[in-house]
């Protein structure tokens with residue numbers, strides 16, 4: 058269990074997360090990859106250790122750890138299994154949204170549930186729609202008319218209609234933060250965020266979307282069919298959804314980048330151990346320069362990605378804008394995960410291509426790190442925009 062006194066001690070936190078990743082996530086992730094069934098007991102077990110939403114402050118009964126320490130935890134979870142890490146991490150992302158924009162009442166109502174060590178709540182962030190993906194993830198400009206999901210004002214609150222697609226924990230989450238357009242078609246007021254509890258009438262889970270990787274994570278569809286929400290389900294002022302989303306994405310991108318570093322590290326460590334034990338031409342393959350050079354490159358990329366993640370996390374901890382640093386960390390860490398897992402597979406030769414080894418799963422898992430929370434092109438656009446602003 059994460060303790061409050063661990064907050065300043067990243068090593069102790071890392072140890073707890075690593076042990077859990079090794080003992081629970083490795084097996085759970087491999088089983089999920091084979092069956093396509095999300096390992097909810099492992100997700101719950103993470104919560105019981107305080108790993109679900111460790112960013113929840115102590116005043117709401119959470120461990121209240123800094124973003125730099127959350128990154129350390131996420132790297133270990135990603136090392137265990139990238140998909141299950143994404144599922145677990147969603148609670149932190151929802152907690153971040155509440156910490157950024159929630160009222161005191163909303164924080165009191167939800168934060169302690171997200172970080173609870175008994176039946177912790179699972180979270181979801183629902184932005185993507187069938188017709189809108191990348192444009193929701195980048196601050197080009199406020200384009201509320203493009204969002205098909207709309208929230209119409211009623212005397213009691215809001216009526217939501219629309220659909221969301223590709224949502225991690227979509228339909229399974231206890232609490233979903235969902236983006237919808239407010240105002241009318243003619244006079245859009247902007248994007249707004251809503252807090253929706255599981256079981257709310259009019260919130261319907263669609264199908265689980267079959268994916269090529271990340272099978273330790275539940276990816277689903279959500280439908281809003283005249284979903285009536287009270288006034289106090291609005292997160293932040295009406296029309297402020299875009300800015301809040303952009304702030305939340307800084308946190309989410311840093312966390313996912315960190316999990317991607319963990320995935321890359323798992324692949325590197327396995328490949329290094331294999332290259333020491335596998336002999337060809339009478340000597341371990343590590344002694345062949347091309348193999349050693351490939352491993353050196355993998356190690357360098359992982360170290361560089363981790364440094365970028367830590368820089369973004371430090372920006373978050375200092376209350377600085379992390380738009381640029383989070384985009385750079387996400388882009389580089391996801392590229393590193395893809396390259397490193399492929400290199401690790403290659404170092405295993407024919408064995409790497411078999412399902413007897415985890416490499417092929419890691420390659421499949423890594424690919425999505427370049428897609429969700431903004432594709433690589435979106436991160437590049439984000440970086441270019443910051444450049445143009447002179448940041």
Ligand SMILES: Cc1cc2nc3c(=O)[nH]c(=O)nc-3n(C[C@H](O)[C@H](O)[C@H](O)COP(=O)(O)OP(=O)(O)OC[C@H]3O[C@@H](n4cnc5c(N)ncnc54)[C@H](O)[C@@H]3O)c2cc1C
Nearest residue numbers: 182183184185189190191223224225276429430431432434
């Ligand atoms: C497993 C998984 C889990 C996910 N989890 C979540 C979640 O929890 N919540 C959520 O809201 N969403 C989630 N997503 C959705 C994800 O964020 C989107 O798929 C992603 O943002 C891309 O959107 P899209 O699929 O609509 O692709 P599109 O936006 O249609 O993009 C298609 C291609 O065009 C490129 N492209 C688009 N616009 C531009 C541009 N302006 N310049 C250059 N290139 C461009 C893209 O980079 C991409 O290569 C998840 C997706 C997956 C696969």
